[in-house]
Amino acid sequence: MTESAVHPALWPAPHATGAVDATVTVPGSKSVTNRALVLAALAAEPGWLRRPLRSRDTLLMAQALRAMGVGIEETVSSSSAGGPDGSGEAWRIIPSGLHGPATVDVGNAGTVMRFLPPVAALADGPIRFDGDPRSYERPLGAVITALRALGARIDDDNRGALPLTVFGGGALDGGRVEIDASSSSQFVSALLLSAPRFNQGVEVRHTGPTLPSLPHIRMTVDMLRTIGAQVDTPESGGEANVWRVTPGALLGRDLTVEPDLSNAQPFLAAALITGGRVTVPDWPEHTTQPGDALREIFTAMGGACELTERGLTFTGTGTIHGIDWDLSEVGELTPGIAAVAALADSPSTLRGVAHLRLHETDRLAALTKEINELGGDVTETADGLHIRPRPLHGGVFHTYDDHRMATAGSIIGLAVPGVQIENVGTTAKTLPDFPQMWADMLAGDPRAAEAPGTGI
Template sequence: MTESSVHPALWPAPHATGAVDATVTVPGSKSVTNRALVLAALSSEPGWLRRPLRSRDTLLMAQALRTLGVGIEEGVGPDGSGEAWRIIPAGLHGPATVDVGNAGTVMRFLPPVACLADGPVRFDGDARSYERPLHGVIDALRALGARIDDDLRGALPLTVHGAGALDGGPVAIDASSSSQFVSALLLSAPRFNQGVEVRHTGSTLPSMPHIRMTVDMLRAAGAQVDEPETGGEPNVWRVSPSALLGRDLTVEPDLSNAQPFLAAALVTGGRVTVPDWPTRTTQPGDALREIFTAMGGSCELTERGLTFTGSGRIHGIDVDLGEVGELTPGIAALAALADSPSTLSGVAHLRLHETDRLAALTKEINGLGGDVTETADGLMIKPRPLQGGVFHTYDDHRMATAAAVIGLAVPGVEVENVATTAKTLPDFPDLWTGMLDSDPDTVGVSPGALGIPVEKPGA
């Protein structure tokens, strides 16, 4: 793990001196947006994607699909109801080069799509992307009949030699390091000649809500899916070959990206409302309602959205985050500010994310005076008085937002490369300061003249 030197500028994290009271409109879900783009690209007819997330990860996905021949037109919906993308499927082709950045969804979801292209497709990306595991997808595609050159690294860079089709059929993989291995195969499976039967052979399977999201979105697009959640064989998913339907889909707010804003209510004993929180969703971020309530707050879900209210105290928690690992950095930040110890478990796979998140959280929180210890599958956090200092992000968006949460309670926290939040949460610094300054009756997070006093070191 190396500290980022790409964007060394330090962002003074605002320090709150009163209770937050704001309404925060959170941009759309990255996970939904990128799955929807893949399914629309493989459909038999054009479709609409409304309120898509525009962030580095989703723009990389859209550009990659354009490179393969898919039409993606950005504008407003047919009824003028806001931003929408029109996706027009086309024959996939190479030669092409795909830049995955450091987006797990792009590097894992698109090699199966590239197998359906006519010609070679090269995948490359950021330096960190070379270190993230792809063996589950590469080995599975080879077993299903694909030709892939990766110099036997099981990682980027690689070239998929698309033949215009893929046989498909049964395949066994170990997806213990990423549930995206399963989702990657399922998303393209309706276009495989025999569909696919994916059998997970590992002892654990993280982030199951994301697989449920994949299955739900496949079914909504007309695919036939047999899976464990509906009485199928445990750890086995089957997708039959079929045409996919073009859809008119509105993207839900990204509930995981709502985490730092809800955490602000918990830290300051305030109140934050997130409009359009869905009553039913497969997003892992929905677990925040239960987890943050256990840590000392209360929530109410109404037609307006989710309103979360802090009690003025943060309680430690003993929680298995195996299904919702992406929430770990924000929860760790709160745990460092709590009134009792916390144990976060079930997240060994976070060592393989944008950075080694367990090592990074341990180093950076301890660097502010904390007491965090890595375990085999998580973290033990004992609250201690923290002081200001530089919080490195390692080009990881969730490290940056976790630092901002700590900064609310600890003066003098400086976040290195806060711009990395653009990966999934564009304009985070403005959203954050806007929340602290906002009129609580204003939907959105633009700065206003009303609100709590906020110290902004260096401003």
């Protein structure tokens, strides 16, 4: 059954009538799941991935790797029933000789369209990449140019974008390459993930004026090191904006995926807005996920948090303060923060996120239009948004097939009656069954707000 069949075209966003009090078990991290799948596919021996996220983006990644010859076996833990979000599941990844011909559907997943062309260059045979119409508009030229400089043969009809074909030769020389990753840190991660399999490894030198989402590059580096790769970084004493990966075999590992902290954002926002309390189990004490910044950001906006062995408990007061914040390293949090800021008691300025114009949609333009059409006062700046809170009213909140727009509209709907979310089903990109989780959180049943099938 399709998402459009499950959810109506216009979904009435639930309005909170009191303070929320719930425990919400958030499914696994998309960023970790898709990086782990790529690294396991390139390893010298089989590995396990436990509690992977099962969403559109991760299933597209798994399907693409299978098309290139990688074995991925899905099992369900005897201690858990397992569910559509992947909780209770374990995937066994069995590397094999990568080969074509094959066709990869990237959907609109940045990780799939950027992480897999370097993998395809290591395959034996042609690999064609195609996807949703929006994927044709998303920047990919820097990865294509870099791969060609490293020895890959790619036919993109000189578009610098999808669709394209990588003619894999079974190996790639690698070496030094310059890349402007100002529009996406995924350009750097894409080259680093496959680099241990390049004959000379890789030296990636970022040449652009800015580099967004650095935590995601740190995540890539940490995961590479976990499976035996040698990586030199600016943080480890290397040159600024230069990453070096030494060629070598990657080990098969048994990895458990952390909860997706960015997907915890709307639930924490619910506590902040309603003056309630939400606990997210298994919140890691140390992590490279950008979503961990929510603890600091939402505290500055008027809440309080406590991290214990059980997880993170966030409590709101019902009062929301405006902020002036550089979100360059955590840009994916911008839609949810903008939604909360529209309900604050003072203006907010969100900076450092010009690259969001190139995400699933132009998020800065979309947030400005949709919040303003509900009565808000949002202005785009060169690199972000300026938000002046105004009394809001109901109306249709369009999502532009962007999962974070859908959750942003849902956040506003908590405080504003009559908000209708167009295509809430797009949340399935990274957060399966969001509407039911949202409704159960508001119903106040701690167990009901768990992701489906977790059995926790």
